[in-house]
Amino acid sequence: MKSSRTILFVLGTILCNAVIGQGESLRALSTRQLPQAAAMSKVDGVNAYFIYENATQPLPIMDDFSIDRTRQRWAQPDDGNVSLTETIYRIEVAGVSDTGMVFSNDTTFTYTKDLDTPLDIFKVPLPSIQITLRDLGVYPVTEELITAWPAYNVFDTVQFPSPDTLYLPSPVYFQDSLLVYMVAADPGTYLMPDLTVVPLILWEDDDVYVNGTYPIEPPTVGVATFDGLARTGYPYNYPVYTSYGIADQLTSVPIDLELSASDSIYLSFFYQPQGLSGDNNVQPQDSLVLEFYAPDQQTWYRVWSTPYVPMQDFIQVLVPIILDRYLKPDFRMRFLNYATLSGSFDHWHLDYVRLGAQRTFDDTRLIDVAYMMPESSLLQTYTSVPFNKFAQAPDSYMAQSVSVLQRNLDIADRFITYGMRVGLDGGGGEQNFVNGNNTSGNAETIFASDHAINSGTNDFEYDATLSTDFAFWNVKFWTNATPDINRYNDTTRFTQELSNYYAYDDGSAEMGYGLNTNGAKLAYRFDMVGGDSLRAVRMYFNPQANQPPLAQPPTGSFLITVWTSLSPEVIQHQNFSYSAPTYRLDGINHFVEYPLDSALYVQGTFYIGWIQNEVNMNIGFDRNRNNQDKIFKNTTGSFSNTTFQGSLMMRPVFVAAVDPFAAVGEGPSTGSGAQMDVYPNPASDALTVHLDAVLDGGASLQCMDATGRLVMQVRYAAGGSISTAALANGVYVLRAIDRSGASIAQARFIIQH
Numbered sequence: 001m002k003s004s005r006t007i008l009f010v011l012g013t014i015l016c017n018a019v020i021g022q023g024e025s026l027r028a029l030s031t032r033q034l035p036q037a038a039a040m041s042k043v044d045g046v047n048a049y050f051i052y053e054n055a056t057q058p059l060p061i062m063d064d065f066s067i068d069r070t071r072q073r074w075a076q077p078d079d080g081n082v083s084l085t086e087t088i089y090r091i092e093v094a095g096v097s098d099t100g101m102v103f104s105n106d107t108t109f110t111y112t113k114d115l116d117t118p119l120d121i122f123k124v125p126l127p128s129i130q131i132t133l134r135d136l137g138v139y140p141v142t143e144e145l146i147t148a149w150p151a152y153n154v155f156d157t158v159q160f161p162s163p164d165t166l167y168l169p170s171p172v173y174f175q176d177s178l179l180v181y182m183v184a185a186d187p188g189t190y191l192m193p194d195l196t197v198v199p200l201i202l203w204e205d206d207d208v209y210v211n212g213t214y215p216i217e218p219p220t221v222g223v224a225t226f227d228g229l230a231r232t233g234y235p236y237n238y239p240v241y242t243s244y245g246i247a248d249q250l251t252s253v254p255i256d257l258e259l260s261a262s263d264s265i266y267l268s269f270f271y272q273p274q275g276l277s278g279d280n281n282v283q284p285q286d287s288l289v290l291e292f293y294a295p296d297q298q299t300w301y302r303v304w305s306t307p308y309v310p311m312q313d314f315i316q317v318l319v320p321i322i323l324d325r326y327l328k329p330d331f332r333m334r335f336l337n338y339a340t341l342s343g344s345f346d347h348w349h350l351d352y353v354r355l356g357a358q359r360t361f362d363d364t365r366l367i368d369v370a371y372m373m374p375e376s377s378l379l380q381t382y383t384s385v386p387f388n389k390f391a392q393a394p395d396s397y398m399a400q401s402v403s404v405l406q407r408n409l410d411i412a413d414r415f416i417t418y419g420m421r422v423g424l425d426g427g428g429g430e431q432n433f434v435n436g437n438n439t440s441g442n443a444e445t446i447f448a449s450d451h452a453i454n455s456g457t458n459d460f461e462y463d464a465t466l467s468t469d470f471a472f473w474n475v476k477f478w479t480n481a482t483p484d485i486n487r488y489n490d491t492t493r494f495t496q497e498l499s500n501y502y503a504y505d506d507g508s509a510e511m512g513y514g515l516n517t518n519g520a521k522l523a524y525r526f527d528m529v530g531g532d533s534l535r536a537v538r539m540y541f542n543p544q545a546n547q548p549p550l551a552q553p554p555t556g557s558f559l560i561t562v563w564t565s566l567s568p569e570v571i572q573h574q575n576f577s578y579s580a581p582t583y584r585l586d587g588i589n590h591f592v593e594y595p596l597d598s599a600l601y602v603q604g605t606f607y608i609g610w611i612q613n614e615v616n617m618n619i620g621f622d623r624n625r626n627n628q629d630k631i632f633k634n635t636t637g638s639f640s641n642t643t644f645q646g647s648l649m650m651r652p653v654f655v656a657a658v659d660p661f662a663a664v665g666e667g668p669s670t671g672s673g674a675q676m677d678v679y680p681n682p683a684s685d686a687l688t689v690h691l692d693a694v695l696d697g698g699a700s701l702q703c704m705d706a707t708g709r710l711v712m713q714v715r716y717a718a719g720g721s722i723s724t725a726a727l728a729n730g731v732y733v734l735r736a737i738d739r740s741g742a743s744i745a746q747a748r749f750i751i752q753h
Helices: 033-038 387-392
Strands: 013-015 018-021 024-027 046-052 061-063 084-089 102-104 109-114 117-125 129-135 142-150 152-157 165-167 177-183 187-193 197-199 208-209 223-226 244-251 267-274 290-296 299-306 315-321 332-339 346-358 369-371 401-408 416-424 432-436 445-452 469-480 491-498 511-515 523-537 558-565 569-574 592-612 621-623 632-635 648-652 678-680 686-691 700-704 710-715 721-723 730-737 745-753
Touching: 018 142, 024 491, 223 244, 223 332, 267 290, 299 315, 332 346, 369 469, 387 523, 401 416, 416 445, 432 445, 445 469, 523 621, 569 592, 592 730, 678 730, 678 745, 686 730, 686 745
Parallel strands: 046 177, 109 152
Antiparallel strands: 013 018, 018 024, 024 511, 061 346, 084 177, 102 142, 109 117, 129 142, 152 165, 187 197, 208 223, 223 346, 244 332, 267 315, 267 346, 290 299, 290 332, 369 401, 401 445, 416 432, 416 469, 469 491, 511 621, 523 592, 523 632, 523 648, 558 569, 558 592, 678 686, 686 721, 700 710, 700 730, 730 745
């Protein structure tokens, strides 16, 4: 049986950046949260600015985005390649700055009062001061010379020897500083086709999203996606839905272009609007633009642009560079897009940028054979299955073959050989297979390379005997054709997890899926051999865009539900309390675990999902693997399949000895054999802990959430209780730690307020 991975096209009515079906919709994602964003602007409460050094690139230039060559601008002062170069103060007087400087923007006075004549108060302006005031919000900083006054008034009574000084409570001008750091050039390198080694970093910014799942049939694996999200992963302007303007920019580092126009210099690239991500709302003003930088004039000039159009194949563009103002040793180029700035809208996908001399206007030939899209599984149907189920019958889970798309970009047929390498993460089970070849009729074509897995002479299975409780297998598909100008796109890799859950999705959401009616039901079918204890459902939610008329996901809530049949409808389990979408801020496509009220034995065919009391939960929707026949909705009184092709990012989780998701075991520590009891379970505001071990006063309890993050630590008291009022609903692991830090015992519990 072949992998279910396909390239999908979704058709539907376009409304408010959504694809609408009967009672259901696909909507553009609103964020790609990046955990680094919180550390952007200040260092220990002080303004900071980082200057990134980048090495100049020589010709020729080539980037197909199969690896990320953007400069990740998330440096911190304690990084090894960072040095403090300058401290700039906001206020300076006569060439001097100190930390205590404060001034008023209006006249302050000395007030004199004679107690013998209490009605007579004389005031004299304090001397003004010329200060240099700098704007630390921009770099290079700007400054102006202004008139200011001391930030206090003086009150002097004639009969007393010492005047009183009263400082202003909120002076307008106060001292501040900007720390300027220098970040050394990235030492990484990139290997050109002629084996010349050049600097890795080609792009000085990281506004774009380099990925392999958003486009449709790209030239090679990996594109740079332009949208309405800033480099932080949040919209440029979330509050104003109709906001519009320049969004992402992709700016090259300096390029040595000190040549003459007679050298026939051309820039070429491929682009595609829309793809599998963003929205289908065609607005011509949402354009993609190319600009060149004239170093001597310090000016950017627009040299090419294209309006937003309905979805189309990738188009190659060639732009000549003939003007002397660009032919300089520090030439730069940049791509940018105009877009709606309130979400992940108006997508453009850029691929295969090449800049070189001795080219012609029709130089479109690429002597390259490449993979087009990433793969995610060697299993049939699933992308992950529980380890214990797999270990019982590996043969029944492995795919017979996997079909991975390749493209010969050359105008001539190539002799192409392809295969795969597989090995257990950490070593063991390594195997390398030559899976096939394509020798004729492949010029300028896309072809499916069929990689035999559990069939033919390969007969490959993940060896469950090499692991205990869970396993991570590293898989690499490779292709080979000689000559070939780019070896970076000749491989595609993924890691296959076998632990405690089933999954259909590839781990990447291209859209968000939701049901549009109150009381609607969503069910996801799974089929297993035998039975197992279901304990939770993992889901990935992404905040939807802030457009009317649909409500925001945070207002929604749902009851986790398990069915054994949809027709007739048979509910096996339903949680007592409602859950709500939770959005993790530590990275994109990160799942959140929703525990069942109690573990549930399921077998054969079962369905997981929810019954909602609001609308548009906006669960992640993977449009690269088609499991439409397993997604069921009920918005009219009976269940039917979704009208959209794809997979929900929803996974059933089973009881297991070890849970890699939480990074901790689920049972007592094997080291001491101590038993920990916690009750009540589920708990609400307090939890009582009992250990069948004698501990000294140095023992403590550590509480970790489903991601393995430490959320609470308290001293252990025998038979005592701990407050759990501050913990959100969910599943947790409580671990007892002795004075030396060794784990004594641990137990899992559920919070249900």
